[in-house]
Amino acid sequence: MTQAELRxxxxxxQEHFGEIVEKVGNSLLRTGPxxxxxxxxDTGLLPDQVKKALCVLIQHNLVRYEVQPRGSVEYEARSExxxxxxxxxxxxxxxxxxxxxxxxxxxxxxxxxxxxxxSCAVARVADRLTETMEDGKxxxxxxxxxxxVRLADTHFIQRCPxxxxxxxxxxxxxxxxxxxxxxxxxxxxxxxxxxxxxxxxRHSCDEEEEGEHKAKRQKQEGGTSETPPDDGIYxxxxxxxxxxxxxxxxxxxxxxxxxxxTSSEVVRTMLRMSEVTTASGASHTQPLSSNEIFRSLxxxxxxxxxxLDQYLALLADDPLEFVGKSGDSGGGTYTVxxxxxxxxxxxxxxxxxxxxxxxxxxxxxxxxxxxxxxxxARIFRLLxxxxxxxxxxxxxxAMIPAKEAKxxxxxxLSENLxxxxxxxxTPDHAPSRTFYLYTVNVMAAARMLLHRCxxxxxxxxxxRQHEMRENKRLLEKSQxxxxxxxxxxxxxxxxxxxxxxxxxITGPERQQLETLKRNVNKIDASENQVDETIxxxxxxxxxxxxxx
Numbered sequence: 001m002t003q004a005e006l007r008x009x010x011x012x013x014q015e016h017f018g019e020i021v022e023k024v025g026n027s028l029l030r031t032g033p034x035x036x037x038x039x040x041x042d043t044g045l046l047p048d049q050v051k052k053a054l055c056v057l058i059q060h061n062l063v064r065y066e067v068q069p070r071g072s073v074e075y076e077a078r079s080e081x082x083x084x085x086x087x088x089x090x091x092x093x094x095x096x097x098x099x100x101x102x103x104x105x106x107x108x109x110x111x112x113x114x115x116x117x118x119s120c121a122v123a124r125v126a127d128r129l130t131e132t133m134e135d136g137k138x139x140x141x142x143x144x145x146x147x148x149v150r151l152a153d154t155h156f157i158q159r160c161p162x163x164x165x166x167x168x169x170x171x172x173x174x175x176x177x178x179x180x181x182x183x184x185x186x187x188x189x190x191x192x193x194x195x196x197x198x199x200x201x202r203h204s205c206d207e208e209e210e211g212e213h214k215a216k217r218q219k220q221e222g223g224t225s226e227t228p229p230d231d232g233i234y235x236x237x238x239x240x241x242x243x244x245x246x247x248x249x250x251x252x253x254x255x256x257x258x259x260x261x262t263s264s265e266v267v268r269t270m271l272r273m274s275e276v277t278t279a280s281g282a283s284h285t286q287p288l289s290s291n292e293i294f295r296s297l298x299x300x301x302x303x304x305x306x307x308l309d310q311y312l313a314l315l316a317d318d319p320l321e322f323v324g325k326s327g328d329s330g331g332g333t334y335t336v337x338x339x340x341x342x343x344x345x346x347x348x349x350x351x352x353x354x355x356x357x358x359x360x361x362x363x364x365x366x367x368x369x370x371x372x373x374x375x376x377a378r379i380f381r382l383l384x385x386x387x388x389x390x391x392x393x394x395x396x397x398a399m400i401p402a403k404e405a406k407x408x409x410x411x412x413l414s415e416n417l418x419x420x421x422x423x424x425x426t427p428d429h430a431p432s433r434t435f436y437l438y439t440v441n442v443m444a445a446a447r448m449l450l451h452r453c454x455x456x457x458x459x460x461x462x463x464r465q466h467e468m469r470e471n472k473r474l475l476e477k478s479q480x481x482x483x484x485x486x487x488x489x490x491x492x493x494x495x496x497x498x499x500x501x502x503x504x505i506t507g508p509e510r511q512q513l514e515t516l517k518r519n520v521n522k523i524d525a526s527e528n529q530v531d532e533t534i535x536x537x538x539x540x541x542x543x544x545x546x547x548x
Contacts, residue, residue, distance in 0.1 A: 001029065001079055004454035009082045011461045016085060017056055020045060024053040028063065028077035035072050059114035061236065065177055073177045084239055086457060086531050089524075091242050095156065101129060102147040107156070107237055115160045115234040118148055119195060127200050138198040145195050155241045155276055158187045160234040191230045244275065246535060247338065255322055259314070262303065266311050267322060269296050270336050278338070287326045287333040368417070375400055376408045380440065383418060388437040409438055416444045443544060450537040457530050464523045471516050474509055481505055 006029055014022035027042045028034060036054075040047050054075060057063035062082050065075050088111050096104035105125040110116055116124075122144045129139035151157045161180035248271045256264035273296055274285040290312060294305050303311075312334055315323035327333040368377040379398050383389060389397070395405045412418045423435040468475070481504050488498060505513075 002451060002454070004451050004458065005079060005083065006030065008086075008454050008458045008461075009077075009079055011458055012082055012085045013062075015461065015465075017053075020049055021053045021056050024050055025057060025062065025077055025082070028075060029079055029082075033066070033074040033076040035074050039075065061114065067175065067177050067179075071176055081239075086527065087239075087242075087535070089528060090246075090531065091237065091239070094242060094245060095151070098156075099147050099150060102144045103151060105129065106144070106148055106151060110157060110235060110237045115236040117228060117230050117232075117234055118145075118191065119193060119228040119230050121235065122148060122195055123197070126198065130198070130201055138200075141195040141197045145193070149190050152188050152190045152235075153276075155188055155238055157235050158238045158241075159189070160236050162232065162234075191233055193229055243535070243539070244278075247539060248275070250536070251322065251336070251338065254320075255315070258318070258320065262301065263311055263315060265298065265301055266293065266308065267315070267336060269293055269298070270323070270334065272296075274336075282338065284324065284335040284337055287335050289329065290332045290334070293334070368412075372408065372411060375404065376412060379405065379408055380412065380417065383438055383440045388421065388439050390435065390437055394438060413438075416441070416448050419444065443541065446537050446541055450534065450541070453530050453534045453537065457527055457534075460523050460527050460530070464520055467516060467519055467523075471512065474512060475516075477509075478505060478513055 006026075009029055010022055010026045013025045017025075023043050023045065024039060027039060031038075031042065034042070036047070036050065039054075040050050043050060045053075054063060057077070058065065061078065063075050063077055065073050067073055091111065092104055092108050095107040099106075102125060105128055106121055109121050109124050122141055125144050126139045126141050129144070130137075133139065148157075159182060161182040163178045164181050248268075251271070252264045252268045255267045270285060270288055270293060273288055273292065278285045290305070290309055293312070294308050297303070297308070309332070312323060312325075312332065316325045316334065321337055324335050324337055325332060326335050368380050375398070379394055379400070382394065382398050386393075386397070391406060391409065392402075394400075394409065395402050398405065400408070409418065413420060417440070418438050419441045421437045421439055422429070423437060424430070425433040425435070481501060484501050485498060488501065
């Protein structure tokens with residue numbers, strides 16, 4: 001794990017869970033799997049604090065535990081899962097795009113709490129939607145419940161592993177930690193619940209306090225609330241399914257930019273038909289016949305069967321190999337290749353048709369232009385096309401003086417953008433009888449760019465925290481004024497009274513707040529843009545390592 005990843009993980013844990021959880025998570029990230037005793041000694045926290053922090057991390061799937069042969073339990077941080085916190089806004093926005101407000105809030109609640117039961121999630125979302133409705137209108141549980149079922153049917157949410165029910169001898173001691181398991185066929189089965197009810201609005205502070213006291217008295221007197229029908233069945237967000245959706249969208253966009261909109265719609269239809277049946281690590285989708293694809297096309301695309309066959313043939317013959325033909329039954333069976341192709345780093349302004357790739361929007365050329373200048377970018381593009389070149393050949397092809405070309409090659413060599421390969425003429429490897437060839441290591445370049453992306457996001461997060469600290473008093477004052485205004489509006493205060501409270505924030509302070517809001521929004525947008533690049537790079541590296 002690199003220092004950039006460790007720093008980013010620590011910042012994410014601190015921002016979302018606080019200092020105590022960050023200290024425990026940081027200790028696990030630095031040292032690897034550790035038992036509770038060593039964690040307490042390393043962090044300097046109380047045992048109870050470490051236990052609660054571990055509960056939070058396990059609840060959110062950020063830490064896994066394993067029982068050792070000697071009976072001790074070791075905890076291990078999941079760095080790749082911690083880094084996914086950065087992508088939470090994108091998951092929520094995707095759910096809103098696909099399933100509307102109920103889908104957005106369901107995914108948000110599951111991400112916020114780690115995992116929830118269906119009945120609890122539906123009730124929470126119905127209450128939140130009711131708050132945003134006009135007076136007299138409420139959100140029915142059945143509507144939210146149907147959206148929950150749709151999310152499970154399309155595998156965007158899945159059931160959490162459970163403790164298996166097995167007969168245990170009364171004399172046998174319980175295990176140090178439960179082993180959680182779930183069968184793959186049960187991961188997306190929604191329990192049959194008749195959730196009847198409507199969302200409720202929040203009560204006033206006095207009513208809330210009275211309700212809390214009443215609940216405490218009931219608990220002290222031994223009264224128990226009714227057990228929900230799905231007690232013990234918890235759900236979590238399936239992040240891999242969201243990543244599959246992002247990948248499919250990238251493939252559809254690549255087909256649209258290379259061919260036309262109809263071709264992209266054909267590929268989109270094929271991906272939609274096999275989105276649930278295709279495994280996340282598969283190289284191709286399930287084979288689909290031409291007749292099945294034709295029947296599943298959207299109603300707005302009035303193309304004939306013959307035209308569809310022509311489009312499928314064009315896609316199959318394209319050098320990119322988006323679509324492959326796997327058989328002739330049913331008018332021909334086709335699959336979509338979902339391996340991330342060669343990373344296209346040659347595309348720049350005015351570039352000719354480079355080796356085709358679904359990810360032409362990702363380019364190292366702008367990075368080289370900003371960091372090393374246009375001549376370095378020219379050398380880099382030349383090495384990508386010619387594969388291997390000696391220094392003298394680089395000077396001649398790039399038309400750059402020998403001294404400058406040598407300096408630029410060494411600078412890129414130090415940054416791992418290019419590599420040097422030795423080919424000796426004789427077994428003694430004498431320098432005078434050895435060819436020294438420069439080439440581009442695309443994987444090393446992708447890893448370097450990924451490392452810089454992690455550093456960029458960490459810098460953005462620290463900048464946002466700095467902005468918030470610098471304006472802390474003004475933000476607290478603004479929140480107090482907003483709370484006063486909300487309470488006065490609830491009691492029916494006059495406009496003059498409300499205006500008098502609003503004037504508690506002066507003109508310069510209001511302008512300062514607007515500047516802060518604008519800066520924070522820019523930082524948030526930048527984080528999301530960098531995360532999109534991180535997703536593409538991580539997926540490219542992962543698929544390249546899997547490729548035989």
